[in-house]
Amino acid sequence: MTTAQQRQQQQRDWFQQLLTRSDVSPDSNMAWLYRLRDDAKRAIKTLPTLGSKQEAWRYNRVNDIFDINFDSSSDFDNDIIEPDINDYLLPAFDSYRLVFINGHCATKLSDIKQLPEGVTLGSVKAGLRSMPEKMIHWFDRNHQHNEYMFTALNNALFNDGVYLHLDRSVHLDRPVEVIYLNNNHSQSAQYAGSMIQTRTIISLDVGASATLVERFINGSGTGNNETYFYNNVSEISLADDAELNHCRVQDESRQAYHLSSLYVTQKKHSAYHSSNLAFGGAWARTEYKVDFRAEAAICDLNGLYAVDNQQLIDFHLDVQHRAESCRSREHFKGILYGKGRAVFDGRILVDKQAQFSDAALINDNLLLVADAEIDTKPQLEIYADNVKCSHGTTVGKLDQQQMFYLRSRGIAENEARKILCQGYAAEIIDDIALPELQKHVAEKLMHALNKNDPGAGGHDGY
Amino acid sequence: MLTIKDLIVKVENKQILNGLNLNVRPGEVHAIMGPNGSGKSTLSHVLAGREGYEVIEGRVLLNGENLLELTPEQRAHKGVFLAMQYPVELPGVNNMIFMRESINAIRRARNEDALDAIEFLQQVREKAKLLQLDEKLLKRNVNVGFSGGEKKRNEILQMAMLEPQLAILDETDSGLDIDALRIIAQGVNSLRDPERAIILVTHYQRLLEYIQPDFVHVLVNGRIVRSGDKALALELEQKGYNWIIEEDAA
Numbered sequence: 001m002t003t004a005q006q007r008q009q010q011q012r013d014w015f016q017q018l019l020t021r022s023d024v025s026p027d028s029n030m031a032w033l034y035r036l037r038d039d040a041k042r043a044i045k046t047l048p049t050l051g052s053k054q055e056a057w058r059y060n061r062v063n064d065i066f067d068i069n070f071d072s073s074s075d076f077d078n079d080i081i082e083p084d085i086n087d088y089l090l091p092a093f094d095s096y097r098l099v100f101i102n103g104h105c106a107t108k109l110s111d112i113k114q115l116p117e118g119v120t121l122g123s124v125k126a127g128l129r130s131m132p133e134k135m136i137h138w139f140d141r142n143h144q145h146n147e148y149m150f151t152a153l154n155n156a157l158f159n160d161g162v163y164l165h166l167d168r169s170v171h172l173d174r175p176v177e178v179i180y181l182n183n184n185h186s187q188s189a190q191y192a193g194s195m196i197q198t199r200t201i202i203s204l205d206v207g208a209s210a211t212l213v214e215r216f217i218n219g220s221g222t223g224n225n226e227t228y229f230y231n232n233v234s235e236i237s238l239a240d241d242a243e244l245n246h247c248r249v250q251d252e253s254r255q256a257y258h259l260s261s262l263y264v265t266q267k268k269h270s271a272y273h274s275s276n277l278a279f280g281g282a283w284a285r286t287e288y289k290v291d292f293r294a295e296a297a298i299c300d301l302n303g304l305y306a307v308d309n310q311q312l313i314d315f316h317l318d319v320q321h322r323a324e325s326c327r328s329r330e331h332f333k334g335i336l337y338g339k340g341r342a343v344f345d346g347r348i349l350v351d352k353q354a355q356f357s358d359a360a361l362i363n364d365n366l367l368l369v370a371d372a373e374i375d376t377k378p379q380l381e382i383y384a385d386n387v388k389c390s391h392g393t394t395v396g397k398l399d400q401q402q403m404f405y406l407r408s409r410g411i412a413e414n415e416a417r418k419i420l421c422q423g424y425a426a427e428i429i430d431d432i433a434l435p436e437l438q439k440h441v442a443e444k445l446m447h448a449l450n451k452n453d454p455g456a457g458g459h460d461g462y
Numbered sequence: 463m464l465t466i467k468d469l470i471v472k473v474e475n476k477q478i479l480n481g482l483n484l485n486v487r488p489g490e491v492h493a494i495m496g497p498n499g500s501g502k503s504t505l506s507h508v509l510a511g512r513e514g515y516e517v518i519e520g521r522v523l524l525n526g527e528n529l530l531e532l533t534p535e536q537r538a539h540k541g542v543f544l545a546m547q548y549p550v551e552l553p554g555v556n557n558m559i560f561m562r563e564s565i566n567a568i569r570r571a572r573n574e575d576a577l578d579a580i581e582f583l584q585q586v587r588e589k590a591k592l593l594q595l596d597e598k599l600l601k602r603n604v605n606v607g608f609s610g611g612e613k614k615r616n617e618i619l620q621m622a623m624l625e626p627q628l629a630i631l632d633e634t635d636s637g638l639d640i641d642a643l644r645i646i647a648q649g650v651n652s653l654r655d656p657e658r659a660i661i662l663v664t665h666y667q668r669l670l671e672y673i674q675p676d677f678v679h680v681l682v683n684g685r686i687v688r689s690g691d692k693a694l695a696l697e698l699e700q701k702g703y704n705w706i707i708e709e710d711a712a
Contacts, residue, residue: 400513405550408510409564409620410538410571419563423554423603 008049011066015044015153018072018195022157030128032136036144040155043146050149059343059375060314064283065257070195070229071186074104074159085109088179088217093436095177096121101219102185103196103230104160118167118208121176124199125160138163138201139235151261154197154233161199161232166208166242175211175245175434181219182252183226193227193255200234204242204270211245211433218253218280226253234262238270240294245273245433249441252280254311260286266326268294275432276303276332277441278313279448285314292319292326292354300329304428304441306448307372309338317346317361321354321384330361333428335421336372337449347379348389355384361391366424368398368417418449463488463659464509464529464628469520471501471508471684478504480684481520486628489656493670493695494663496681497703502663503547505681506632509661510544511537524628538564539571541627545617545634552604557616560604561586561623568624589622593649611642618649629653630661635669647672667699682710 001009019041048054050062085099098121099109105123112121120134127135145151162178178200186194204210220226230252238244252258258281264272278284290299305313319328334342348359365374378391398420406416425445432438464486471479478501486492496502508515509522511534522529524540532540552560566576577585590597593615605613614634621629631650635643650660650673662673670678670692678694679686682703687710688694698706 399550401550402552404510404512404534405546405552406560406564407534408512408538408544408546409560409624410535410568411563412535412567413533415563415567416535419555419560420552423552426554 007051007063007066011049011063012045014066015149018070018153019044019156022072023074024157024159030132032139033128036139037156039144040146040152043152044149044156047147047149047152056316056345059341060285061283061312065229068193068227068229068257069191070193071188071191072157072195073186074102082106082108083181083219085179088181088215088219090436090440093177093434095175095213096172097177097179098123098162099179099181100160100162100198101181102183102194102228103180103198116170116173118170119172120163120165122163123160124158124163124201127163134165135163138165138203145233145261145263148261150231150259151233154199154231154261158197158199158233161201163201164203164210164212166204166210168205169207170205171208172210175213177213177215180214180216180230182216182228182230182256183218183220184228193229196228196230198232200232200236202234202236202244204238204244206239207241208239209243211247213247213434213437214249216248216250216252216258216280218251218256220253224254227255228253229257230259232260234260236262236264236272238264238266238272238297240268241270242267243271243273247275247277247432247434247437248286249277249437249444250280250284250286251444252284254280254308255282256280256284257282258284262286262288264288264290264299266290266292266294266297266299269296271298273300273433274302275428276301276315277444278303278305278315279444281313282310283312283314285316287316288318290317290319290328292321292323292328295324295326297323297326299327301331302329302428302431303332304425304445305332305334305342306445307334307336307338307340307342308448309340311338311340312343313340314343315345316343319348319359321348321350321357321359321387323354325356325358326354327358328360330363331428332363333425334363334365334374335368335425335445335449336365336374337368337421339369339371341373341375344374344376344393345379346377346391347381348391350380350382350384350387350389352383355386357384357387357389359387359389363393364424365393365395366398366421367395368421418446421449422446463525465521465523467521467523469508469522470518471504472516472518473504473514477518478684479508482681482685484679484686486659486661488627488659489654490677491654491660491662491673491675493675493678494661494681494686495665495667495678495695495698497707498665500681501684502665502681503632504684506544506547506630506663509537509630510534510542535567536571538624539568543621543624543626543629545614545621545629545631547633547636549605549613549617551606553606555604557602557604558586558600561620564620565623586619586623589619592652593619593622594645595619610637611639614638614642614646615649618646622649622653625653625658627657628659628661630663632663633665634662635664635666643669644672667695670695680706682707
């Protein structure tokens with residue numbers, strides 16, 4: 001066998017081993033779910049393997065993940081490792097809260113009492129038990145995305161997750177907050193880390209609106225060297241005039257692998273607004289597929305990523321204008337403060353029938369050290385002739401004139417650098433829908449910049 | 463207070479200052495005038511510690527201490543302030559927070575307590591009023607979307623807040639209309655103090671009608687070729703720079 005063939009085989013074995021080791025129940029009493037899992041398992045066997053030859057994986061060391069043996073069993077006792085949830089809560093943040101420990105809902109740490117009428121919120125696992133008929137509806141059965149290896153893996157093995165459904169014209173009064181505490185819970189020494197998978201299903205009926213906050217946290221509490229692979233699939237469907245504010249803060253362990261695949265479908269006049277903040281992970285990737293299915297829908301994707309030594313943070317956006325008069329905005333900013341790498345791949349497709357589309361994509365990158373790397377790739381594919389589309393990317397260092405200005409006012413070099421980075425990030429942070437979260441994210445950024453002060457040595461600072 | 467002795471400075475391998483000498487005592491206002499390219503801005507930047515200027519020879523002492531060895535922030539801590547010709551925009555950085563960071567950084571370096579938030583607010587409002595600077599601009603990002611005049615007034619506001627020992631105003635009058643000039647001059651005059659020295663770097667005599675200098679120096683080809691009092695500025699206004707350049711060449 002050639003090396004390439006060996007790699008492919010290794011990858012197939014890797015997926016197979018996860019399927020075999022998993023103890024997800026066969027769900028034989030729910031035919032549709034059984035079929036879903038079965039289809040997914042078959043897809044995994046036949047799909048082409050992933051590698052740098054594929055455009056979507058060209059800049060990502062996907063093979064790193066196949067070198068690690070992950071334990072896909074859920075062989076642990078949730079109660080034993082129950083943490084003090086207060087360690088993870090945001091001060092004075094009033095929310096409907098769900099907490100997941102290694103992908104399993106921790107009911108005792110959650111608080112979803114007094115939900116308004118017309119709101120269904122809970123854990124997928126419990127929902128499958130208590131209201132399987134409804135769950136069938138909410139699972140978007142026509143689009144299982146088994147064409148994508150990691151989503152198929154989630155289809156085959158997801159065990160729990162979040163569902164949120166709002167009836168017609170319901171406005172949720174408080175944000176829904178989902179806290180995912182992840183660590184390596186494998187009991188077996190033969191595995192280097194554990195595999196955690198959750199599913200998120202959001203459906204807002206006509207005219208409904210909600211705010212959803214998801215926080216992905218290294219839950220070991222002890223250090224930043226927990227190895228695990230967290231694989232999330234989110235399906236978000238917005239009916240006519242529905243509106244979702246979605247904020248995702250990713251701060252996984254620095255030895256962890258994080259993959260989020262979000263599938264957003266939007267109907268007429270719906271609005272999806274998201275802020276994506278990425279701080280953690282050895283390898284953290286977020287993929288968005290936004291599908292405008294009817295006219296005049298709006299989608300804003302914003303993001304900020306802070307990249308340290310040995311980190312790879314990766315955003316892939318694919319916004320598809322398939323109906324008239326939709327508007328999409330993508331604005332992502334990166335700060336690379338260590339010897340790490342960021343990948344930004346933003347695609348906007350404007351189909352022939354999607355006249356009067358309005359699309360704009362911006363990706364800015366700030367390199368604080370000489371040996372960081374950014375691969376940025378905006379792609380506009382336009383087949384309609386009456387549209388307004390633009391894109392722009394920038395990669396730069398800190399402005400020396402700005403640095404001098406601050407320093408001439410008595411502000412030390414390292415402080416000046418931090419102030420400029422905060423100012424640079426403010427555009428994204430100020431856009432977060434919730435002030436408590438703005439503060440949280442600003443503090444996280446400050447913490448990252450404090451810890452990795454190029455002026456304090458260790459890096460080759462500009 | 464400030465002693466500049468035989469200062470020779472290169473920028474990108476071109477010699478800009480060619481043996482400059484200057485003595486400034488506390489309480490004095492010195493105007494440095496000169497044609498374009500004579501080295502006025504280079505002098506301002508070298509004093510404030512901007513990178514990209516190579517000192518070949520000479521000394522700059524502030525109260526007996528070698529200024530050239532200090533970083534820009536250390537110079538600010540020692541009381542040096544440069545009002546810039548082109549104030550820089552700082553997107554995402556709030557003007558008020560910027561000024562407070564600046565004041566407190568300087569106070570920290572001097573082992574003084576940080577300025578109380580209420581006291582700071584009072585001071586900044588009072589001083590902004592004197593400069594007729596709209597309070598809204600205090601809440602905006604530093605210089606972002608400010609007009610030319612607002613940027614210059616914001617510089618003088620910072621100067622008023624930081625109360626420097628040595629203030630260098632680099633072409634603060636450029637691009638200002640007569641009303642803005644008057645307001646800025648008023649602000650600068652209010653900061654005249656027996657303990658404070660001010661260096662006004664300018665191309666035109668106009669500013670000096672409003673801020674009366676004690677000394678006027680003419681900078682040509684990187685050297686001070688003539689010094690005098692206010693009368694010299696008037697002479698330059700009438701006769702231009704050419705006669706001095708010619709005399710210097712001869």
